[in-house]
Amino acid sequence: MDRLRLWKMMVQLRAYDERATLLQRQGRIGAYPTFWGEEAIQAATVLAVRDTDWLFLSYRQNAVPVLRGLPPEQAWAYFRGDPHSFFDPSQFGCAPQCVPLSTHLPHAVGWAVGRRLQGGDEVAVAFFGDGASSEGDAHEAMNLASVFRAPVVFLCTNNQWAISTPFSRQAAVDRLSARAAGYGMPGVTVDGYDPLAVLGAVAEAVERARRGGGPSLVEAWCYRIGPHATADDPSLYRGEEETALWRQREPIGRFEQLLVGDGLLSPQEVDAEHERASGAMRAAGHRLDSMPPPTGEEMTAHVLAVPPAPWPGNLLRRS
Ligand SMILES: Cc1ncc(C[n+]2csc(CCOP(=O)(O)OP(=O)(O)O)c2C)c(N)n1
Ligand SMILES: [Mg+2]
Numbered sequence: 214m215d216r217l218r219l220w221k222m223m224v225q226l227r228a229y230d231e232r233a234t235l236l237q238r239q240g241r242i243g244a245y246p247t248f249w250g251e252e253a254i255q256a257a258t259v260l261a262v263r264d265t266d267w268l269f270l271s272y273r274q275n276a277v278p279v280l281r282g283l284p285p286e287q288a289w290a291y292f293r294g295d296p297h298s299f300f301d302p303s304q305f306g307c308a309p310q311c312v313p314l315s316t317h318l319p320h321a322v323g324w325a326v327g328r329r330l331q332g333g334d335e336v337a338v339a340f341f342g343d344g345a346s347s348e349g350d351a352h353e354a355m356n357l358a359s360v361f362r363a364p365v366v367f368l369c370t371n372n373q374w375a376i377s378t379p380f381s382r383q384a385a386v387d388r389l390s391a392r393a394a395g396y397g398m399p400g401v402t403v404d405g406y407d408p409l410a411v412l413g414a415v416a417e418a419v420e421r422a423r424r425g426g427g428p429s430l431v432e433a434w435c436y437r438i439g440p441h442a443t444a445d446d447p448s449l450y451r452g453e454e455e456t457a458l459w460r461q462r463e464p465i466g467r468f469e470q471l472l473v474g475d476g477l478l479s480p481q482e483v484d485a486e487h488e489r490a491s492g493a494m495r496a497a498g499h500r501l502d503s504m505p506p507p508t509g510e511e512m513t514a515h516v517l518a519v520p521p522a523p524w525p526g527n528l529l530r531r532s
Contacts, residue, residue: 215260216409216472216477217472217477217478218260219256219257219260219408219409219412219468220408220465220468220469220472220478220486221486221490222252222256222259222260222280223252223253223256223408223464223465223468224465224486224487224490225279225280225490225493226248226252226255226256226276226279226280227249227252227465227487227490228487228490228491228493228494229276229279229285229288229494230247230248230249230252230276231249231491231494232285232491232494232495232497232498233245233247233289233292234247234249234443235498236289236498236501237292237443238443241293241498241501241502242289242292242293242501243292243293243294244292244442244443244444245292245442245443246272246273246275246441246442246443247439247440247442247443248273248274248275248276248439249438249439249463250372250406250435250436250437250438250439250459250460250463250464251273251370251372251405251435251437252464252465253405253406253407253408253411253464253465253468254368254370254405254411254433254435255274255276255277255280255340256280256408257408257409257411257412257415258277258338258340258368258411258412258415259277259280259281260412261411261412261415261416261419262336262338262415262419263335263336264281264306265306265333265335266306266335266336266337266338266419267302267306267307267308267321267324267335267336267337267338268306268307268308268337268338268340269308269311269317269318269320269321269324269337269338269339269340270307270308270309270310270311270317270340271310271311271312271314271317271340271341271342271345272310272311272312273340273342273370274310274340275288275291275292275310276288277307277340278300278305278307281305281306281307282305283300283305283307284497284500285494285497285501286497286498286500286501286504287300289497289498289501290501290504291310295504295506295507296507296511296512296514296515297504297507297511299515308320308321308324314341314342314344314345314348314350315341315345315346315348315349315350315351315354316350317339317341318339318341318350318351318353318354318355318367319350319353319354319357321337321338321339321354321365322337322354322357322358322361322363322365324337325337325358325363325364325365325422326361326363328364329363329364334364334423335364335423336364336365336366336419336422336423337363337364337365337366338365338366338368338415338419339354339365339366339367339368340368340370341367341368341369341370342369342370342371342372342375343369343370343371343372343373343374343375343380343383343384343389344374344375344376344378344383345369345375346369346383346384346389346392347375347383347384351367354367355367355392355393355396355398355428355430356396358396358398358427358428359396359397359398359427359428362425362426362427362428363422363427363428364422364423364425364427364428365422365428366415366418366419366422366428366429366431367428367429367430367431368415368431368433369389369390369430369431369432369433370405370433370435371388371389371402371405371432371433371434371435372405372435372436372437373435373436373437374436374437374441374451376441376445377441377447377449377450377451379451388402388432388434389402389430389432390402390430390431390432392430393429393430396428396430398427398428398429398430399418399421399429399430400429400430400431400432401414401418401429401430401431401432402432402433402434403431403432403433403434404433404434404435405433405434405435405464406435406462406463406464406467407464407467408464408468411431411433414431415431417429418431435459436455436456436459436462438456438459438460438463469483
């Protein structure tokens, strides 16, 4: 296990996220859902799978394709409705992020069953949140996956908030992993701020799925330190003290203490890596600014087989 690689991926995610928030504040992208604090879950998961395994994402994992080589500016273009953000899912092993909650969980099951039928040994990892766990799609996907022994890992980022709804109003169980038994699959809860704990749990679940042992539920317990998105003001519904407490536990500083303590890194190397990562994201922001505006054709390119007639002919035409 390359702990330094894992750490660098987390630093890259942090730099991406902080730059994206800045871009939004400067009006260079629209509303942006920050994932500040959830870097350990995302980076460890990417390291726990093979490149041929597919990741099914929600909006909170918008930078995961970047860990697999998508240019950051292309990921950011999504947040200004620019079709230049489109990418080929098979190139990055990432399904397009789904904003409608849990709709991608049945997709993950369908993909995984399909690959098995084609003789493949790939695994699907589906990210979803505590709020998304209440959706019918989540239940249907987990039940179906278990019945078909589909190679899927259901990875729930339980950050204890669904916009303004706290986890105590979301579920009557202490831990969502307890529900796994009801679907007939193993379930575990790990510290979502501990990248090594997440890596261990996801890697085990991926291995089980790959050798035909069926799906698992991994719950990564954490806290949504930032607002739901840049348009949200959490001070309207929760106390600052609780957030401050969780902010102290954020994963990157904690992991750095461990790596420095183990002699794998010096404090100077820590600073240099953050500096390097943030410089790379600043440069990506400049590339975003110089992206040409989308053409009319690009807006419908992957949506309609036959583009509509130009305005206003399409309205005036009678069939
Ligand atoms: C089907 C559906 N219902 C409602 C919404 C509105 N909505 C967007 S994000 C969100 C909260 C989701 O919380 P959670 O699943 O915990 O994910 P998190 O935002 O914490 O990452 C809601 C209700 C939606 N996107 N899709
Ligand atoms: Mg949540």
